[in-house]
Amino acid sequence: MKNILKIALLSLLLSSVTYAKNHVVDQRGKTFIPHKISVEVGDTITFKNSDDFAHNVYTDDEENEFDVGMQAAGTSSTITVKAEGKFIVECAIHPNMILEVTATEE
Protein backbone atom coordinates (compact mmCIF):
# COMPACT_ATOMS: atom_id res chain seq x y z
CA MET A 1 0.00 0.00 0.00
CA LYS A 2 2.86 2.33 0.95
CA ASN A 3 4.55 1.64 -2.36
CA ILE A 4 1.42 2.42 -4.30
CA LEU A 5 1.14 5.73 -2.47
CA LYS A 6 4.78 6.54 -3.26
CA ILE A 7 4.30 5.79 -6.93
CA ALA A 8 1.13 7.87 -7.05
CA LEU A 9 2.92 10.79 -5.37
CA LEU A 10 5.85 10.54 -7.75
CA SER A 11 3.51 10.44 -10.77
CA LEU A 12 1.75 13.53 -9.47
CA LEU A 13 5.05 15.36 -9.06
CA LEU A 14 6.26 14.37 -12.50
CA SER A 15 3.02 15.41 -14.14
CA SER A 16 3.34 18.89 -12.65
CA VAL A 17 6.85 19.38 -14.06
CA THR A 18 6.87 21.37 -17.27
CA TYR A 19 9.71 20.68 -19.62
CA ALA A 20 11.53 23.40 -21.55
CA LYS A 21 10.53 23.47 -25.17
CA ASN A 22 12.73 23.89 -28.18
CA HIS A 23 11.52 26.31 -30.85
CA VAL A 24 12.97 26.02 -34.33
CA VAL A 25 13.44 29.19 -36.36
CA ASP A 26 14.61 28.79 -39.93
CA GLN A 27 16.70 31.30 -41.85
CA ARG A 28 15.71 31.06 -45.47
CA GLY A 29 15.87 33.67 -48.22
CA LYS A 30 17.34 36.18 -45.74
CA THR A 31 14.19 35.89 -43.60
CA PHE A 32 13.46 34.38 -40.20
CA ILE A 33 10.66 31.83 -40.49
CA PRO A 34 8.55 32.37 -38.47
CA HIS A 35 9.32 36.03 -37.82
CA LYS A 36 7.49 36.13 -34.44
CA ILE A 37 7.58 33.57 -31.66
CA SER A 38 6.33 33.27 -28.10
CA VAL A 39 8.50 31.32 -25.67
CA GLU A 40 8.88 30.70 -21.99
CA VAL A 41 11.96 31.49 -19.96
CA GLY A 42 14.17 28.41 -20.03
CA ASP A 43 13.01 27.37 -23.49
CA THR A 44 15.59 27.02 -26.23
CA ILE A 45 15.54 28.42 -29.74
CA THR A 46 17.35 26.60 -32.52
CA PHE A 47 18.34 28.77 -35.46
CA LYS A 48 18.69 26.74 -38.66
CA ASN A 49 20.50 28.23 -41.61
CA SER A 50 18.82 26.94 -44.77
CA ASP A 51 20.41 29.57 -46.99
CA ASP A 52 23.52 28.81 -49.00
CA PHE A 53 25.43 31.63 -47.33
CA ALA A 54 26.36 32.61 -43.79
CA HIS A 55 24.31 34.38 -41.15
CA ASN A 56 25.16 35.87 -37.77
CA VAL A 57 22.24 35.78 -35.35
CA TYR A 58 22.41 38.05 -32.31
CA THR A 59 20.42 40.27 -30.01
CA ASP A 60 21.44 43.37 -28.14
CA ASP A 61 18.72 42.81 -25.54
CA GLU A 62 20.44 43.33 -22.21
CA GLU A 63 18.94 40.37 -20.37
CA ASN A 64 18.90 37.88 -23.22
CA GLU A 65 22.06 39.02 -24.96
CA PHE A 66 23.63 36.43 -27.26
CA ASP A 67 25.64 36.22 -30.46
CA VAL A 68 26.00 32.84 -32.12
CA GLY A 69 28.91 34.02 -34.27
CA MET A 70 29.24 33.11 -37.90
CA GLN A 71 26.76 30.44 -38.83
CA ALA A 72 27.73 28.64 -42.02
CA ALA A 73 25.19 27.44 -44.56
CA GLY A 74 23.35 24.29 -43.46
CA THR A 75 24.27 24.55 -39.77
CA SER A 76 22.20 25.18 -36.64
CA SER A 77 22.81 27.00 -33.37
CA THR A 78 20.76 26.85 -30.18
CA ILE A 79 20.37 29.44 -27.44
CA THR A 80 18.46 29.43 -24.15
CA VAL A 81 16.00 32.19 -23.26
CA LYS A 82 17.15 33.70 -19.99
CA ALA A 83 14.67 36.41 -19.09
CA GLU A 84 11.12 37.48 -19.79
CA GLY A 85 10.27 40.38 -22.05
CA LYS A 86 10.05 41.26 -25.71
CA PHE A 87 13.21 41.44 -27.73
CA ILE A 88 14.42 41.59 -31.30
CA VAL A 89 16.82 39.08 -32.84
CA GLU A 90 18.73 40.19 -35.93
CA CYS A 91 21.38 39.06 -38.39
CA ALA A 92 24.51 41.22 -38.46
CA ILE A 93 25.02 40.52 -42.16
CA HIS A 94 21.46 40.97 -43.45
CA PRO A 95 19.78 44.00 -41.89
CA ASN A 96 16.27 43.13 -43.05
CA MET A 97 16.16 39.94 -41.00
CA ILE A 98 14.13 40.57 -37.86
CA LEU A 99 12.68 38.08 -35.39
CA GLU A 100 10.39 39.27 -32.58
CA VAL A 101 10.59 37.12 -29.48
CA THR A 102 8.10 37.38 -26.61
CA ALA A 103 9.33 35.55 -23.54
CA THR A 104 7.13 34.92 -20.49
CA GLU A 105 7.72 33.25 -17.15
CA GLU A 106 6.25 29.74 -17.12
Added chain:
Amino acid sequence: MHKLFLLLLLGVTLFATEKDLVLGKQIFEKTCISCHAKDGSASTDVHLVVMPRSLKISILDEEQSYQIIKKGARYWGSTSDIMPSFESIYDEHELRSVAHYIAQTFNPNAKKRVNKLYNESEPIALNKIKKMDKRGKKIYKRNCSWCHGVTAQGDGDATHNPEKSIYPYNLTKTLLDEKQIFLYAKYGGKFFGTAKDDMPHWSRKYDDFTLKSVAKYIVKEFKKEKN
Protein backbone atom coordinates in the same frame (compact mmCIF):
# COMPACT_ATOMS: atom_id res chain seq x y z
CA MET B 1 37.98 87.78 -83.05
CA HIS B 2 37.76 86.49 -79.54
CA LYS B 3 34.17 85.27 -80.13
CA LEU B 4 35.15 83.59 -83.37
CA PHE B 5 37.89 81.67 -81.57
CA LEU B 6 35.48 80.51 -78.89
CA LEU B 7 32.94 79.37 -81.48
CA LEU B 8 35.64 77.48 -83.35
CA LEU B 9 36.79 75.82 -80.13
CA LEU B 10 33.22 74.85 -79.28
CA GLY B 11 32.74 73.40 -82.77
CA VAL B 12 35.92 71.34 -82.54
CA THR B 13 34.97 70.08 -79.08
CA LEU B 14 31.45 69.08 -80.15
CA PHE B 15 32.82 67.36 -83.23
CA ALA B 16 35.36 65.46 -81.13
CA THR B 17 32.67 64.46 -78.63
CA GLU B 18 30.41 63.24 -81.44
CA LYS B 19 33.23 61.22 -82.97
CA ASP B 20 34.10 59.73 -79.57
CA LEU B 21 30.49 58.72 -79.07
CA VAL B 22 30.43 56.90 -82.40
CA LEU B 23 33.69 55.12 -81.61
CA GLY B 24 32.51 54.35 -78.08
CA LYS B 25 29.25 52.92 -79.40
CA GLN B 26 31.11 50.67 -81.83
CA ILE B 27 33.34 49.31 -79.09
CA PHE B 28 30.45 48.93 -76.66
CA GLU B 29 28.39 46.98 -79.17
CA LYS B 30 31.33 44.79 -80.10
CA THR B 31 32.61 44.08 -76.61
CA CYS B 32 30.21 44.96 -73.80
CA ILE B 33 26.66 44.05 -74.83
CA SER B 34 26.99 40.32 -74.23
CA CYS B 35 27.03 41.07 -70.50
CA HIS B 36 25.64 44.59 -70.10
CA ALA B 37 23.03 44.39 -72.93
CA LYS B 38 22.58 46.87 -75.74
CA ASP B 39 20.64 49.28 -73.55
CA GLY B 40 23.08 48.96 -70.64
CA SER B 41 20.47 47.32 -68.39
CA ALA B 42 22.42 44.02 -68.07
CA SER B 43 19.22 42.16 -68.99
CA THR B 44 20.84 39.30 -70.87
CA ASP B 45 20.74 35.52 -70.79
CA VAL B 46 24.25 35.18 -69.41
CA HIS B 47 24.62 33.32 -66.14
CA LEU B 48 27.81 34.20 -64.35
CA VAL B 49 28.92 33.75 -60.77
CA VAL B 50 28.72 37.49 -60.35
CA MET B 51 26.10 38.98 -62.61
CA PRO B 52 26.90 42.14 -64.59
CA ARG B 53 25.65 45.49 -63.36
CA SER B 54 23.08 47.70 -64.96
CA LEU B 55 24.93 50.71 -66.31
CA LYS B 56 21.77 52.79 -66.24
CA ILE B 57 21.78 53.32 -62.49
CA SER B 58 25.47 52.86 -61.70
CA ILE B 59 27.00 54.98 -58.95
CA LEU B 60 30.15 55.50 -61.02
CA ASP B 61 30.92 58.69 -62.90
CA GLU B 62 32.60 58.72 -66.32
CA GLU B 63 36.14 58.84 -64.97
CA GLN B 64 35.48 55.93 -62.60
CA SER B 65 33.89 53.87 -65.40
CA TYR B 66 36.96 54.54 -67.52
CA GLN B 67 39.20 53.29 -64.71
CA ILE B 68 37.16 50.10 -64.32
CA ILE B 69 37.17 49.42 -68.07
CA LYS B 70 40.87 50.07 -68.30
CA LYS B 71 42.14 48.12 -65.30
CA GLY B 72 39.28 45.68 -64.68
CA ALA B 73 37.19 45.42 -61.55
CA ARG B 74 39.64 43.30 -59.55
CA TYR B 75 42.22 46.09 -59.66
CA TRP B 76 39.66 48.31 -57.96
CA GLY B 77 38.67 45.83 -55.28
CA SER B 78 36.33 43.26 -56.83
CA THR B 79 37.06 39.75 -55.59
CA SER B 80 35.90 38.21 -58.87
CA ASP B 81 37.30 38.51 -62.38
CA ILE B 82 34.00 38.88 -64.18
CA MET B 83 34.76 42.42 -65.37
CA PRO B 84 38.18 42.10 -67.04
CA SER B 85 40.78 44.71 -67.91
CA PHE B 86 40.68 46.07 -71.47
CA GLU B 87 43.90 48.06 -71.47
CA SER B 88 45.72 45.44 -73.53
CA ILE B 89 42.95 45.41 -76.14
CA TYR B 90 42.09 49.08 -76.62
CA ASP B 91 44.22 52.19 -76.63
CA GLU B 92 43.71 55.17 -74.37
CA HIS B 93 41.46 57.02 -76.79
CA GLU B 94 39.26 53.97 -77.34
CA LEU B 95 38.95 53.33 -73.60
CA ARG B 96 38.00 56.96 -73.01
CA SER B 97 35.49 56.82 -75.86
CA VAL B 98 33.64 53.79 -74.57
CA ALA B 99 33.50 55.25 -71.04
CA HIS B 100 32.17 58.47 -72.57
CA TYR B 101 29.54 56.60 -74.59
CA ILE B 102 28.38 54.65 -71.51
CA ALA B 103 28.18 57.76 -69.36
CA GLN B 104 26.42 59.89 -71.97
CA THR B 105 24.04 57.24 -73.24
CA PHE B 106 22.96 55.28 -70.20
CA ASN B 107 23.61 57.37 -67.13
CA PRO B 108 24.23 61.02 -68.00
CA ASN B 109 23.04 62.22 -64.59
CA ALA B 110 25.10 59.86 -62.43
CA LYS B 111 26.97 62.64 -60.63
CA LYS B 112 23.85 64.76 -60.20
CA ARG B 113 22.00 61.76 -58.78
CA VAL B 114 24.77 61.05 -56.28
CA ASN B 115 24.89 64.69 -55.22
CA LYS B 116 21.12 64.90 -54.91
CA LEU B 117 20.93 61.79 -52.74
CA TYR B 118 23.76 63.04 -50.58
CA ASN B 119 22.21 66.48 -50.19
CA GLU B 120 18.98 64.85 -49.06
CA SER B 121 20.79 62.99 -46.27
CA GLU B 122 20.95 64.19 -42.69
CA PRO B 123 23.93 66.53 -42.15
CA ILE B 124 26.26 65.69 -39.28
CA ALA B 125 25.66 67.94 -36.29
CA LEU B 126 28.81 69.72 -35.13
CA ASN B 127 28.64 68.17 -31.67
CA LYS B 128 28.60 64.67 -33.20
CA ILE B 129 31.64 64.96 -35.47
CA LYS B 130 33.97 63.80 -32.71
CA LYS B 131 31.90 60.69 -32.17
CA MET B 132 32.15 59.54 -35.79
CA ASP B 133 35.41 57.58 -35.51
CA LYS B 134 34.23 55.46 -32.60
CA ARG B 135 30.80 54.85 -34.11
CA GLY B 136 32.22 54.00 -37.55
CA LYS B 137 34.71 51.54 -36.11
CA LYS B 138 32.09 49.83 -33.94
CA ILE B 139 29.57 49.34 -36.74
CA TYR B 140 32.22 48.30 -39.27
CA LYS B 141 33.35 45.57 -36.90
CA ARG B 142 29.80 44.59 -35.95
CA ASN B 143 28.32 44.35 -39.44
CA CYS B 144 30.67 45.05 -42.35
CA SER B 145 33.62 42.91 -41.32
CA TRP B 146 31.63 39.67 -41.72
CA CYS B 147 31.86 40.09 -45.48
CA HIS B 148 34.51 42.75 -46.12
CA GLY B 149 36.90 41.40 -43.50
CA VAL B 150 38.55 42.89 -40.44
CA THR B 151 41.15 44.61 -42.62
CA ALA B 152 38.63 45.29 -45.42
CA GLN B 153 40.29 42.99 -47.95
CA GLY B 154 36.97 41.39 -48.94
CA ASP B 155 37.84 38.20 -47.08
CA GLY B 156 35.48 38.18 -44.10
CA ASP B 157 34.33 34.97 -42.43
CA ALA B 158 31.08 34.94 -44.41
CA THR B 159 33.02 34.50 -47.66
CA HIS B 160 34.33 31.15 -46.49
CA ASN B 161 31.24 29.17 -47.41
CA PRO B 162 31.34 26.07 -49.59
CA GLU B 163 29.07 27.68 -52.18
CA LYS B 164 31.36 30.73 -52.48
CA SER B 165 28.22 32.67 -53.26
CA ILE B 166 29.34 36.15 -52.26
CA TYR B 167 32.14 38.36 -53.56
CA PRO B 168 32.47 41.38 -51.30
CA TYR B 169 34.71 44.24 -52.38
CA ASN B 170 38.20 44.75 -51.09
CA LEU B 171 37.63 48.23 -49.73
CA THR B 172 41.33 49.08 -49.58
CA LYS B 173 41.19 49.32 -53.38
CA THR B 174 37.80 50.89 -53.93
CA LEU B 175 37.31 53.67 -56.45
CA LEU B 176 34.38 55.07 -54.53
CA ASP B 177 34.84 58.22 -52.50
CA GLU B 178 33.46 58.72 -49.00
CA LYS B 179 30.19 60.17 -50.25
CA GLN B 180 29.62 57.23 -52.60
CA ILE B 181 30.52 54.67 -49.92
CA PHE B 182 27.94 56.25 -47.61
CA LEU B 183 25.25 56.11 -50.32
CA TYR B 184 26.15 52.55 -51.26
CA ALA B 185 25.81 51.48 -47.62
CA LYS B 186 22.58 53.41 -47.21
CA TYR B 187 20.78 52.25 -50.35
CA GLY B 188 22.57 48.95 -51.09
CA GLY B 189 24.05 47.51 -54.25
CA LYS B 190 20.80 46.80 -56.09
CA PHE B 191 19.83 50.45 -56.00
CA PHE B 192 23.00 51.16 -57.95
CA GLY B 193 22.67 48.36 -60.48
CA THR B 194 23.89 45.07 -59.03
CA ALA B 195 21.79 42.04 -59.89
CA LYS B 196 21.70 40.66 -56.33
CA ASP B 197 21.36 42.38 -52.98
CA ASP B 198 24.45 40.83 -51.41
CA MET B 199 25.35 44.35 -50.33
CA PRO B 200 22.10 45.18 -48.52
CA HIS B 201 20.70 48.61 -47.78
CA TRP B 202 21.40 49.52 -44.19
CA SER B 203 19.02 52.45 -43.92
CA ARG B 204 16.41 50.35 -42.12
CA LYS B 205 18.82 49.70 -39.30
CA TYR B 206 21.09 52.72 -39.13
CA ASP B 207 20.67 56.47 -39.43
CA ASP B 208 22.70 58.71 -41.73
CA PHE B 209 25.08 59.68 -38.93
CA THR B 210 26.02 56.05 -38.39
CA LEU B 211 26.42 55.24 -42.07
CA LYS B 212 28.46 58.40 -42.70
CA SER B 213 30.64 57.41 -39.76
CA VAL B 214 31.23 53.99 -41.32
CA ALA B 215 32.10 55.54 -44.70
CA LYS B 216 34.51 57.93 -43.01
CA TYR B 217 36.09 55.08 -41.07
CA ILE B 218 36.55 52.97 -44.21
CA VAL B 219 38.24 55.80 -46.11
CA LYS B 220 40.41 56.85 -43.19
CA GLU B 221 41.38 53.40 -42.00
CA PHE B 222 41.54 51.27 -45.13
CA LYS B 223 41.36 53.04 -48.46
CA LYS B 224 44.68 53.37 -50.22
CA GLU B 225 44.88 56.07 -52.84
CA LYS B 226 46.08 54.91 -56.25
CA ASN B 227 47.30 57.05 -59.04
